[in-house]
Amino acid sequence: MSLKTPTKLEEFQEKLYVKAKAEPTFRFYQLYDKLYRWDVLVEALKRAKANRGAAGVDGQTFEQVAEYGEERWLKELQRELQEKRYGLSQCAGC
Known part of the structure; x- marks a missing residue:
């Protein structure tokens, strides 16, 4: 199955690709916020x-995410990533 990538995301991917090809030694340290x-x-x-x-890492299946609510789950994931907390509570000992 092939999914069509949204145009905005395609443009972002293309910019990253062009930059990487133009400057092979460039390090993309500032990508976390993306x-x-x-x-x-x-x-x-x-x-x-x-x-x-x-x-x-959280052990959740797609069925569990759908039952919880995908939008709600994504918003919480987004917040955890923004606060750099994702995976910390789910992965004790990692």
């Missing part, structure tokens, strides 16, 4: 579901 962009999170969830991905 992880929790709403469009990136929504697209990541769509792709993970399409690929039938396994539960992550």
Whole structure:
């Protein structure tokens, strides 16, 4: 199954690609804040579901996320990523 990437995300990916090709030694240290962009999170969830991905660090399945509410779950994930707390409570001893 192939999913169409939203145009805004495609443009972002293209800019990263062009920069990486133009400057092979450039390090993308400032990308963390892009992880929790709403469009990136929504697209990541769509792709993970399409690929039938396994539960992550939090151990939640797609069925559990759907039951909880995808938008609610994504908003909480976004907040945890912004606060750099994601995975800390779910992964004791990591």
